[in-house]
Amino acid sequence: xDRPSPRLSPFAFFGAVLGPVACAAIHLAxxxxxxxxxxxxxxxxxxxxxxxxxxxxxALPVTSLVGLALLPALGALPxxxxxxxFGNPSVFFVIGVFLVAAVMHRTGLSSxxxxxxxxxxxxSEDVLCWGVLGLSWALCSIVVSxxxxxxxxxxxxxxxxxxDLGPRSRTAKRLLLSMAWGTxxxxxxxxxxxxxxxxxxxxxxxxxxxxxxxPDPIGFLDYAMGAAPISLCSMLAAGxxxxxxxxxxxxxxxxxIARLDERVKELGPVHRRxxxxxxxxxxxxxxxxxxxxxxxxxxxxxxxxxxFLLQVLRWEDAERYVNWGVALMYGGAxxxxxxxxxxxxTQWLAESVLPDGLGPWSTVALIALLAAGLTExxxxxxxxAVILPIALPLAVTAGLDPHLLVWLVPLSAGFAFVxxxxxxxxxxxxxxxxxxxxxxxxGVVITIVSWAALLLLAGTLWPLxxxxxxxxxxx
Amino acid sequence: MTQRILLAVSTSRYSRHLxxxxxxxxxxxxxxxxxVRIDLLIVAERxxxxxxxxRVGDVGFLGLSPQKDVIxxxxxxxxxxxxxxxxxxxxxxAEVGVPVERTEVDGAFAETVIxxxxxxxxxxxxxTRADRPFISRILFGSDADTVARLARKxxxxxxxxxx
Numbered sequence: 001x002d003r004p005s006p007r008l009s010p011f012a013f014f015g016a017v018l019g020p021v022a023c024a025a026i027h028l029a030x031x032x033x034x035x036x037x038x039x040x041x042x043x044x045x046x047x048x049x050x051x052x053x054x055x056x057x058x059a060l061p062v063t064s065l066v067g068l069a070l071l072p073a074l075g076a077l078p079x080x081x082x083x084x085x086f087g088n089p090s091v092f093f094v095i096g097v098f099l100v101a102a103v104m105h106r107t108g109l110s111s112x113x114x115x116x117x118x119x120x121x122x123x124s125e126d127v128l129c130w131g132v133l134g135l136s137w138a139l140c141s142i143v144v145s146x147x148x149x150x151x152x153x154x155x156x157x158x159x160x161x162x163x164d165l166g167p168r169s170r171t172a173k174r175l176l177l178s179m180a181w182g183t184x185x186x187x188x189x190x191x192x193x194x195x196x197x198x199x200x201x202x203x204x205x206x207x208x209x210x211x212x213x214x215p216d217p218i219g220f221l222d223y224a225m226g227a228a229p230i231s232l233c234s235m236l237a238a239g240x241x242x243x244x245x246x247x248x249x250x251x252x253x254x255x256x257i258a259r260l261d262e263r264v265k266e267l268g269p270v271h272r273r274x275x276x277x278x279x280x281x282x283x284x285x286x287x288x289x290x291x292x293x294x295x296x297x298x299x300x301x302x303x304x305x306x307x308f309l310l311q312v313l314r315w316e317d318a319e320r321y322v323n324w325g326v327a328l329m330y331g332g333a334x335x336x337x338x339x340x341x342x343x344x345x346t347q348w349l350a351e352s353v354l355p356d357g358l359g360p361w362s363t364v365a366l367i368a369l370l371a372a373g374l375t376e377x378x379x380x381x382x383x384x385a386v387i388l389p390i391a392l393p394l395a396v397t398a399g400l401d402p403h404l405l406v407w408l409v410p411l412s413a414g415f416a417f418v419x420x421x422x423x424x425x426x427x428x429x430x431x432x433x434x435x436x437x438x439x440x441x442x443g444v445v446i447t448i449v450s451w452a453a454l455l456l457l458a459g460t461l462w463p464l465x466x467x468x469x470x471x472x473x474x475x
Numbered sequence: 476m477t478q479r480i481l482l483a484v485s486t487s488r489y490s491r492h493l494x495x496x497x498x499x500x501x502x503x504x505x506x507x508x509x510x511v512r513i514d515l516l517i518v519a520e521r522x523x524x525x526x527x528x529x530r531v532g533d534v535g536f537l538g539l540s541p542q543k544d545v546i547x548x549x550x551x552x553x554x555x556x557x558x559x560x561x562x563x564x565x566x567x568x569a570e571v572g573v574p575v576e577r578t579e580v581d582g583a584f585a586e587t588v589i590x591x592x593x594x595x596x597x598x599x600x601x602x603t604r605a606d607r608p609f610i611s612r613i614l615f616g617s618d619a620d621t622v623a624r625l626a627r628k629x630x631x632x633x634x635x636x637x638x
Contacts (some may be wrong), residue, residue, distance in 0.1 A: 037490050059533050060534065102538070150535070150542075152518065154545075157551070167556060418560065423535070424531040427530045430527075
């Protein structure tokens with residue numbers, strides 16, 4: 001595929017210069033009291049990664065790789081230790097998650113679920129919009145949210161075409177935003193919905209190991225029970241706000257139903273490969289729920305192996321449907337986060353740079369706000385890699401059980417409802433030309449409601465699941 | 476002598492009011508005793524679609540196949556919008572008997588508009604803004620303002636930015 005000119009934008013060029021300058025400035029500065037030389041080097045690498053993840057002079061995985069290489073080069077970690085951090089279990093889980101998305105796409109199963117789900121929801125214009133929102137959200141429970149957005153976009157545009165909606169149509173805008181916000185809210189549903197929760201689990205496990213604490217395994221179901229109610233609140237908030245701001249225009253949706261019927265007919269009867277895919281995915285989810293957390297990556301890889309063995313997925317498909325930079329991005333990000341822990345840099349940051357006297361609730365609110373704000377301009381995986389290693393010691397200082405951050409940070413980093421830069425789903429719907437900058441203000445409302453719902457459920461529902469903000473740091 | 480109005484639009488830079496303004500300007504010119512025609516320029520900006528697909532790959536970590544699906548879906552929608560805009564302008568102009576010449580070009584908006592204004596020797600360049608707040612225009616610039624500046628600098632026709 002031809003790509004636009006590789007010329008850097010002014011922002012990217014600024015980032016290309018600023019990253020190394022910030023890194024060199026920190027590396028060459030005197031060692032502050034309380035910080036080791038290795039810790040200062042790790043902070044220098046973090047500075048470069050933050051600037052490059054933010055301004056993107058190079059692709060995200062390249063930044064991770066450069067960060068990984070700089071850890072030994074600047075003396076933060078020995079080479080073997082830095083590279084060992086790269087090969088962590090969550091990278092393999094992420095590989096499995098993306099292969100599942102690939103097989104759903106490749107077999108046409110995702111299209112079938114989408115089209116049949118929408119056909120059932122197509123009772124009226126209002127219900128159709130709710131259907132797009134709900135289906136985008138629900139599909140994220142088993143398919144990574146970016147893939148759901150890529151699957152849903154052509155279907156939603158076909159509905160818009162069938163209804164002959166113009167660029168000023170409220171219904172068109174509502175359908176597109178329902179799709180985007182359904183996937184954004186859905187990205188917080190389970191560990192399969194996005195890779196960032198897995199990244200948080202791994203950074204947390206590394207932090208405990210470095211701190212000499214016993215492992216604190218968090219399973220598939222544990223995560224989903226804490227995360228899904230907040231994801232549901234975001235989805236409902238998005239639906240209600242869209243219903244109010246972009247009310248139905250009273251279109252006859254018969255042409256859309258006819259188009260959906262046509263597409264369903266084109267798919268034909270359920271194919272054997274789709275049935276096999278359903279069977280393998282159901283078995284994989286059951287195994288993830290019942291097996292211990294340490295088996296998540298292994299289960300995902302074994303399920304992928306079975307899909308290859310059954311010829312449902314071929315390696316060419318894996319190459320066509322997945323950008324394998326994902327493994328490099330996550331591996332490098334975990335290595336940088338791990339280095340910050342091991343060298344004591346995060347502990348120093350939490351104690352000396354961040355404000356004193358923060359209580360557990362203000363810490364929760366602050367971290368959630370910071371993650372939700374940052375995710376609008378930086379990849380949400382990068383948000384986890386930057387915030388979580390610093391937030392873990394900060395939580396301990398503030399008397400908050402760091403265990404909670406495994407939910408708090410990835411969920412907040414998932415509130416990417418505002419800018420087209422926040423997630424691919426938002427970039428896609430803004431790329432249609434139907435939405436203008438003023439529509440971002442609706443996203444701000446949904447982000448605030450989601451943030452408030454997170455704090456509310458953290459105070460009411462989470463204690464029932466053993467996640468108590470006020471319980472203090474366990475001994 | 477025929478006066479030429481260059482009506483420049485793209486999917487995100489189009490409004491019904493702009494079409495009404497174009498027709499009103501055409502009628503005003505005709506009232507002064509000149510012949511008038513509208514050159515409708517639809518700028519496709521396909522590079523923007525490529526950038527969206529690239530984001531799907533770089534940040535969403537999806538492969539080339541889903542990226543291609545996204546480009547095709549967005550491209551098809553942009554083509555439909557272009558056809559729709561062309562039809563609307565042609566209908567509005569036909570009602571008052573003003574001829575319309577339609578051109579569809581892929582390129583960056585401001586540069587493409589200026590190139591066509593020069594080539595067609597347009598007397599009036601008419602466009603609207605993509606709906607962006609004032610602060611955003613100050614910080615990141617505006618294609619409409621760029622067209623106005625380049626037209627002034629190059630001694631091209633009068634520019635109307637229909638707000």
